[in-house]
Amino acid sequence: MAICNRRRWAAVLALTAFAASMAQAQEPPCGSGAQSAICFGAIEVPDDQHATFSLAARQTVDAVHSREFAEDLRDFAARYRADGDHAAAWAGVDPVATIAALQAGVPGQKVATYGGLRGWFLKTFFGNVAYDGSADGPILLNRAALPRSAPSIANTFAHEIAHRAGLRHPHSSRNLATARCEPPYVIGTLVEKHAAGPDWRPDSDDCHLLRS
Numbered sequence: 095m096a097i098c099n100r101r102r103w104a105a106v107l108a109l110t111a112f113a114a115s116m117a118q119a120q121e122p123p124c125g126s127g128a129q130s131a132i133c134f135g136a137i138e139v140p141d142d143q144h145a146t147f148s149l150a151a152r153q154t155v156d157a158v159h160s161r162e163f164a165e166d167l168r169d170f171a172a173r174y175r176a177d178g179d180h181a182a183a184w185a186g187v188d189p190v191a192t193i194a195a196l197q198a199g200v201p202g203q204k205v206a207t208y209g210g211l212r213g214w215f216l217k218t219f220f221g222n223v224a225y226d227g228s229a230d231g232p233i234l235l236n237r238a239a240l241p242r243s244a245p246s247i248a249n250t251f252a253h254e255i256a257h258r259a260g261l262r263h264p265h266s267s268r269n270l271a272t273a274r275c276e277p278p279y280v281i282g283t284l285v286e287k288h289a290a291g292p293d294w295r296p297d298s299d300d301c302h303l304l305r306s
Contacts, residue, residue, distance in 0.1 A: 127156075129159050132159070136232075139235070140240075146241065157285040158200065164189070164190075168190075180265070180301075184277060192259065192281075216238075224236060233251065253281065271302065280301055283301060
């Protein structure tokens with residue numbers, strides 16, 4: 095009887111320890127340093143990619159609160175927003191207010207994924223890697239476009255949070271090159287730049303103005 099009881103207690107302790115470790119592993123990711131109290135919500139993604147998504151969330155928090163990101167966004171708006179087909183999407187966009195809206199959109203922001211035939215179809219025929227979903231639901235990333243690097247995922251987080259702040263890229267279905275110079279794409283690219291660090295270089299997926 096004593097042996098059975100010991101086994102029961104051992105099983106209970108093991109389950110308790112396992113539950114605690116799982117809860118700790120799934121804690122919402124937060125920024126670093128001065129931003130350590132600013133956290134995303136639940137990140138519900140494939141287990142083998144949870145660490146990458148958590149890192150991307152931290153990078154997003156750190157980037158949108160950084161002085162360097164603010165300077166880059168102000169510089170782009172001052173130099174480029176008034177001229178070109180992308181200008182209409184920048185009309186009325188104030189960089190200071192935009193940064194405040196991005197920062198306000200981060201705390202509690204949930205993330206999940208979708209896939210299956212729908213994910214394959216949207217990625218293959220429309221290049222879709224994510225969408226912002228409903229206003230109070232998670233940002234949804236397409237599993238057909240995974241795996242990706244943490245800075246690339248941080249780009250997507252910022253892009254979709256920009257949508258929730260009211261920013262749009264109206265040319266995405268007509269002229270993707272123009273859309274990449276519209277606010278959500280530029281914001282995502284600048285977040286990726288700061289997440290990736292000094293080795294980052296713009297490529298063909300980024301606004302051509304950032305490559306000049």
